[in-house]
Amino acid sequence: MTLVLDSCTFAYGRRRAAVLKDFTYRLPDGLTILLGPNGAGKSTMLQLAAAVTTPQRGTVTWDGRDAKSKDYRRTVAWMPQNITPLPSLTAREYVAYVGWLKGMSKGDAWANAPRALARVEMTEHADTRTGRLSGGQLRRVGVACALVHDARVLLLDEPTAGMDPRQRRVFRDLLASVKGEVRVLLSTHDVTDLAEEADHVSVLVGGRLVQSGSTSEFLAHTPPGTAQGRAAEGAYTTLLESA
Numbered sequence: 001m002t003l004v005l006d007s008c009t010f011a012y013g014r015r016r017a018a019v020l021k022d023f024t025y026r027l028p029d030g031l032t033i034l035l036g037p038n039g040a041g042k043s044t045m046l047q048l049a050a051a052v053t054t055p056q057r058g059t060v061t062w063d064g065r066d067a068k069s070k071d072y073r074r075t076v077a078w079m080p081q082n083i084t085p086l087p088s089l090t091a092r093e094y095v096a097y098v099g100w101l102k103g104m105s106k107g108d109a110w111a112n113a114p115r116a117l118a119r120v121e122m123t124e125h126a127d128t129r130t131g132r133l134s135g136g137q138l139r140r141v142g143v144a145c146a147l148v149h150d151a152r153v154l155l156l157d158e159p160t161a162g163m164d165p166r167q168r169r170v171f172r173d174l175l176a177s178v179k180g181e182v183r184v185l186l187s188t189h190d191v192t193d194l195a196e197e198a199d200h201v202s203v204l205v206g207g208r209l210v211q212s213g214s215t216s217e218f219l220a221h222t223p224p225g226t227a228q229g230r231a232a233e234g235a236y237t238t239l240l241e242s243a
Ligand SMILES: Nc1ncnc2c1ncn2[C@@H]1O[C@H](COP(=O)(O)OP(=O)(O)OP(=O)(O)O)[C@@H](O)[C@H]1O
Pocket: 012, 019, 036, 037, 038, 039, 040, 041, 042, 043, 044, 045
């Protein structure tokens, strides 16, 4: 049972070239990182998977359930590149509101929000208005939004962009703690920081997957003689050069 993009074609407008063409992807379990240069189609792929856009051809499903269904929307959580705070809502209200939007009853959403915030170590900020949170704190609230409605899939679009090293550390620990219970697909340019922590790595170039497999399969592309600590970067460069 997983999220599947099957033979999807998507273009931003009829006259534009397709960003993804006849594109098929099965999301593995654990943490998968999605790499690719600017404009490769990573955000587009995540948005199709999140059902915020619809392919012109092909299907997006979870366990056979279509992306348009209510079940699907509850199963899959998406965190866009830029999370817009609702400045007047506190973190708890925000998380509860997202739970309600995802189909929970008001009571359940309100009752579950503190637990979700605790999972991301945001309890002390539960009553802080989201307009006052830092970018890193807001992203943690974004993950809490996924946990509140028990999503099975978490789609994160460049979640570590702009984070300082300490925030990154906290975020990586958070992902490590949730990846046993939810499948995570995370797009990033931060190859050195995350590749070695991932279970799987997918590399998208020009709307085409040039690599998709376990992290050790990805690292097998590292050129011989690469300095320690640069393996992921080396593997990524090799894949880009041969794409
Ligand atoms: N709303 C849009 N309207 C028209 N074209 C778009 C739109 N969003 C993205 N594109 C185009 O689609 C292509 C893929 O963009 P996408 O944002 O999916 O790539 P990406 O891999 O996420 O890039 P980045 O790493 O820069 O975020 C690019 O050529 C981009 O210019």
